[in-house]
Amino acid sequence: MPQGTAADWLTAADADEVHLVFPRDIHEDLMKVLFPSEGHPFYGMGERGAFAVLAKSTGNYRASYIVEDVVHPESSDDLELKGTAWGDRSESRSIGSLFGSSSNGDVSSDDSIVGYEFSEAYHERAIERARSRGGGLIRIHTQPGGVRESGTDTASAARVYENDRDRLPGGAPFAAAITNDAGDWSMRVYEPTRDPSDGPEVTRADHVRVVGPATDEPALEVRPTGWRDADADSVGVASAEQDSTIQLWGADGQARLADLRVGVVGCGGVGSILAEHLARLGVGELVFVDFDHLESANFNRAQGARRIDVRQDRLKTEVAERVARRSATAENFETRVVDGSVVDQNPEYAAVPDLLDCDLIMSGVDAARPRQVLDVLARAHCIPVIDGGSLLHADDQGVLEKEAKVETAVTGPGWPCFECQRVWTQDDVDWEADHPEFRGERGYVQGGKDPAEEDRDPSVIGVNAIVAGLMQRRFLAITLDVARKTEGTLRLGLRDVETNMSSTWGCEEDCEAATIGVGDREELPTGTDWAMRYERDDMEMPEQKTRDASDLVDDLR
Numbered sequence: 001m002p003q004g005t006a007a008d009w010l011t012a013a014d015a016d017e018v019h020l021v022f023p024r025d026i027h028e029d030l031m032k033v034l035f036p037s038e039g040h041p042f043y044g045m046g047e048r049g050a051f052a053v054l055a056k057s058t059g060n061y062r063a064s065y066i067v068e069d070v071v072h073p074e075s076s077d078d079l080e081l082k083g084t085a086w087g088d089r090s091e092s093r094s095i096g097s098l099f100g101s102s103s104n105g106d107v108s109s110d111d112s113i114v115g116y117e118f119s120e121a122y123h124e125r126a127i128e129r130a131r132s133r134g135g136g137l138i139r140i141h142t143q144p145g146g147v148r149e150s151g152t153d154t155a156s157a158a159r160v161y162e163n164d165r166d167r168l169p170g171g172a173p174f175a176a177a178i179t180n181d182a183g184d185w186s187m188r189v190y191e192p193t194r195d196p197s198d199g200p201e202v203t204r205a206d207h208v209r210v211v212g213p214a215t216d217e218p219a220l221e222v223r224p225t226g227w228r229d230a231d232a233d234s235v236g237v238a239s240a241e242q243d244s245t246i247q248l249w250g251a252d253g254q255a256r257l258a259d260l261r262v263g264v265v266g267c268g269g270v271g272s273i274l275a276e277h278l279a280r281l282g283v284g285e286l287v288f289v290d291f292d293h294l295e296s297a298n299f300n301r302a303q304g305a306r307r308i309d310v311r312q313d314r315l316k317t318e319v320a321e322r323v324a325r326r327s328a329t330a331e332n333f334e335t336r337v338v339d340g341s342v343v344d345q346n347p348e349y350a351a352v353p354d355l356l357d358c359d360l361i362m363s364g365v366d367a368a369r370p371r372q373v374l375d376v377l378a379r380a381h382c383i384p385v386i387d388g389g390s391l392l393h394a395d396d397q398g399v400l401e402k403e404a405k406v407e408t409a410v411t412g413p414g415w416p417c418f419e420c421q422r423v424w425t426q427d428d429v430d431w432e433a434d435h436p437e438f439r440g441e442r443g444y445v446q447g448g449k450d451p452a453e454e455d456r457d458p459s460v461i462g463v464n465a466i467v468a469g470l471m472q473r474r475f476l477a478i479t480l481d482v483a484r485k486t487e488g489t490l491r492l493g494l495r496d497v498e499t500n501m502s503s504t505w506g507c508e509e510d511c512e513a514a515t516i517g518v519g520d521r522e523e524l525p526t527g528t529d530w531a532m533r534y535e536r537d538d539m540e541m542p543e544q545k546t547r548d549a550s551d552l553v554d555d556l557r
């Protein structure tokens with residue numbers, strides 16, 4: 001659970017959105033079981049099914065259910081129906097599927113004589129696996145035609161839920177899902193009601209998300225479940241303004257962008273550029289996270305900022321939101337502003353729950369501690385994070401050297417972790433913890449005489465534009481598959497007019513990164529964001545730290 005947040009209690013029934021999520025390799029593993037190729041022992045069976053271990057990922061308004069591990073059936077006996085001949089069942093199914101497409105949305109119709117059940121031995125193995133991982137369970141079966149569940153499907157899953165709930169770890173989720181060979185999905189989440197004499201509360205998923213690098217598909221797919229009315233909540237496309245991008249990736253691609261909710265963490269030099277560019281690209285919703293106010297010292301690289309914003313001490317998130325709103329090409333563009341920190345655990349300032357509502361996160365934080373948190377979040381909650389940063393050198397006279405380094409990296413399920421990509425190191429995290437006055441943006445320049453001096457901030461807007469441009473390139477590669485895949489870190493050395501590129505792929509052998517897809521069960525390395533408290537005079541700074549920090553500033557002077 002994200003600790004100490006209101007999200008702790010967000011049930012599927014209370015959530016605005018419910019997602020069914022697959023890490024890419026788990027999805028491929030499951031497809032082999034459900035749709036076996038010729039020669040597989042289960043090839044040719046009518047309907048198939050499987051149990052899988054399920055994790056919950058709780059955001060502020062969205063509850064996501066991540067399929068984290070497939071429990072493989074060992075024989076066709078595992079998939080046999082209880083006490084019913086195959087012929088009876090397929091007959092009842094085919095009648096149901098005839099009406100499936102026209103009456104989609106009618107959950108009460110009882111078109112099937114029996115529900116889908118697995119052998120007791122397989123069921124026991126599934127519970128054992130869920131318990132050993134600390135997760136919940138999902139029952140999945142295939143169906144010809146549509147993915148609408150019958151009344152019997154719902155009732156039989158409810159029976160299994162009532163039977164299993166006390167045997168699964170406390171609070172573990174339970175769900176049932178149906179898929180077909182067209183890749184449509186439906187999922188029901190079963191939750192206890194307040195009155196135990198009532199049946200379970202059943203909530204349907206509205207979207208399915210598959211996340212991770214793939215050979216032929218975008219690394220991030222977000223699509224409505226079979227239950228979703230395609231017109232109900234989709235963001236429209238203002239096609240005249242999007243003519244040139246539609247020529248590049250089609251109306252389908254443009255609609256994909258319009259369906260995305262993207263987090264922008266850090267609204268400084270890189271984030272302010274991303275705010276405008278992502279909005280113009282046609283992304284449907286942006287969530288801006290930053291705790292910093294605009295100051296004279298960073299006016300020279302805050303895209304879209306006005307002097308009055310500095311005089312009025314506006315938050316960087318507010319400026320980013322304004323810029324995005326007036327630039328957006330998606331018809332029903334939405335924004336959310338989070339005045340807080342990725343690192344902080346205090347529910348008042350915690351940004352994690354809002355980021356767990358996002359489909360993808362762009363990080364321009366340029367600090368190790370938030371990058372460490374995003375690294376774990378990306379893997380555990382299956383939300384890809386694209387990070388970008390730059391490094392400029394000053395010589396010992398405080399003069400900017402010609403060499404500039406630009407770096408972008410991606411992490412999430414299927415990508416190497418940020419720590420192995422050297423996006424953050426433990427040394428940097430420790431150093432930042434001891435130096436709360438040293439904000440990320442000051443880190444742009446290494447060396448020089450006095451890093452604490454406010455007015456020595458360099459002008460780096462051009463370098464920021466390169467970082468933001470490369471991040472967008474990777475964003476399009478992940479969401480639309482239109483750019484060449486670069487799965488690891490991309491480093492760009494800028495010196496005079498030459499550029500040098502180098503890349504890093506893969507995790508180290510002794511990598512201890514967070515487990516993929518375990519959702520709320522992974523404890524994020526959040527805590528107190530001293531940098532935020534140091535920066536903000538409207539937030540409480542415990543006495544001890546205040547003294548430490550001011551002593552340190554005195555030392556630097």
Ligand SMILES: [Zn+2]
Nearest residue numbers: 417420507511
């Ligand atoms: Zn690693």
